[in-house]
Amino acid sequence: MGKGMISETARYALENPSSIREIMSVVTDFKKHPEKYPRPLIYLGGGWPQDPPPPILRTAAKEIIEDDHTWIESSRYGTTRGQPDFIAGIINYENFIFGRKIYEEEVIVGSGSTELTAAFMLTILDPGSEVILTCPGYLNYPRQIQTETLLRCKIKRWTVLKNHTFNPDFDELQDLISDKTRMLILCTPGNPDGQVYTDDMLNAINDIAEEKNIWVMIDVAYRAFIYEDYPKYFSRERRENEIWMCTLSKEFRVPGWRMAYALANEELIKAVETVEQARILCPNRMAQEILTRVLQDNTRLKTVKEYYETGKEKYKKVAQYTAEELRNNIPDLGILEPKGGFYVFFDASKYEKDSKRLCSDLLGEYQVALAPGVDFGMEGWIRLSFAPIVEEPETLKEGLNRMKEYFSKKK
Numbered sequence: 001m002g003k004g005m006i007s008e009t010a011r012y013a014l015e016n017p018s019s020i021r022e023i024m025s026v027v028t029d030f031k032k033h034p035e036k037y038p039r040p041l042i043y044l045g046g047g048w049p050q051d052p053p054p055p056i057l058r059t060a061a062k063e064i065i066e067d068d069h070t071w072i073e074s075s076r077y078g079t080t081r082g083q084p085d086f087i088a089g090i091i092n093y094e095n096f097i098f099g100r101k102i103y104e105e106e107v108i109v110g111s112g113s114t115e116l117t118a119a120f121m122l123t124i125l126d127p128g129s130e131v132i133l134t135c136p137g138y139l140n141y142p143r144q145i146q147t148e149t150l151l152r153c154k155i156k157r158w159t160v161l162k163n164h165t166f167n168p169d170f171d172e173l174q175d176l177i178s179d180k181t182r183m184l185i186l187c188t189p190g191n192p193d194g195q196v197y198t199d200d201m202l203n204a205i206n207d208i209a210e211e212k213n214i215w216v217m218i219d220v221a222y223r224a225f226i227y228e229d230y231p232k233y234f235s236r237e238r239r240e241n242e243i244w245m246c247t248l249s250k251e252f253r254v255p256g257w258r259m260a261y262a263l264a265n266e267e268l269i270k271a272v273e274t275v276e277q278a279r280i281l282c283p284n285r286m287a288q289e290i291l292t293r294v295l296q297d298n299t300r301l302k303t304v305k306e307y308y309e310t311g312k313e314k315y316k317k318v319a320q321y322t323a324e325e326l327r328n329n330i331p332d333l334g335i336l337e338p339k340g341g342f343y344v345f346f347d348a349s350k351y352e353k354d355s356k357r358l359c360s361d362l363l364g365e366y367q368v369a370l371a372p373g374v375d376f377g378m379e380g381w382i383r384l385s386f387a388p389i390v391e392e393p394e395t396l397k398e399g400l401n402r403m404k405e406y407f408s409k410k411k
């Protein structure tokens, strides 16, 4: 293939592959050729929950498949914005689980939040627009902005983690905003940091956004995994400039289904819908039909609520255990206490300043896969995801022991 046969964007993507996806290829290789590795691989890299989806989803899936009418209907194209029944289910779900009142016109369904976030970017950004991302922040946003806007937008970073403390500074945010700024993206609980914005923090952000006329996208992929009290913003009505990005990948443990929805201003939703007509035609219909049978039925939702409660406790226990073990057994790591989500984020720069090298050494020498902080904007830091082994305490223990060995040798 000649150099001029692919786009500048594709060349950027090839030069900047996602490190999580790269680690995934090691996992795939390990599954194919375990004999090549001295020890079983312990995968603490990606945010893929190990525990199965709520059993009620399987019941609903069987109902859809076994009935001729629903089987055929759910195999057809659907509406671009999402099936009306599914949207009615989402309205009920938001109210039943999170206590939030939402309106039909402010909902759009997407094929996973990655796809839907990209649709919002295409709808909001022009060449030359600026986007503010937090630092640290989810590693896929910058790649998405670059690929969706053909490298024509500027990314600015708002540092919310200072001296090992989550402490967003709103004057700094004000200073970053220019007349080209169109949106700010944040994540609560955070990936990779596990921190949860308080009500005061989100109010301060919204006040600035409304004054400056920018959108605030709030990614709540991990909202079902908040270890202590929920801030009120999960249940209050949407503020004018907010875009709530809600994926079912984590809370329902169905990342392969590619199901998400967003809540936003009605006119913005209409614009995104029109963009989506050209991009996806419609989101996965079968998944919507299955989920509708759960989201519209409060008896079924009650079992989902219980499943969330149990899940939250399970994840919290593992998060706290992991942070404590690292703190007690490996000196000089700067550990950020997780408040929610799947991750423990820590500063390992006293051992190795190059986080990619640290991850590569740990993988090569000890067969433990972690994610380098540099990909989340924080060089010297490391992200440990306990989600893939949340139901295997012995594997986690073994992984932590191998890390202890690695770090003590490194010292």
Ligand SMILES: Cc1ncc(COP(=O)(O)O)c(C=O)c1O
Binding pocket: 047, 112, 113, 114, 115, 138, 187, 191, 219, 221, 247, 248, 249, 255, 258, 259, 260
């Ligand atoms: C913060 C955050 N947002 C979005 C996603 C992707 O979600 P989806 O499966 O809905 O594309 C992830 C995946 O790990 C994530 O961590």
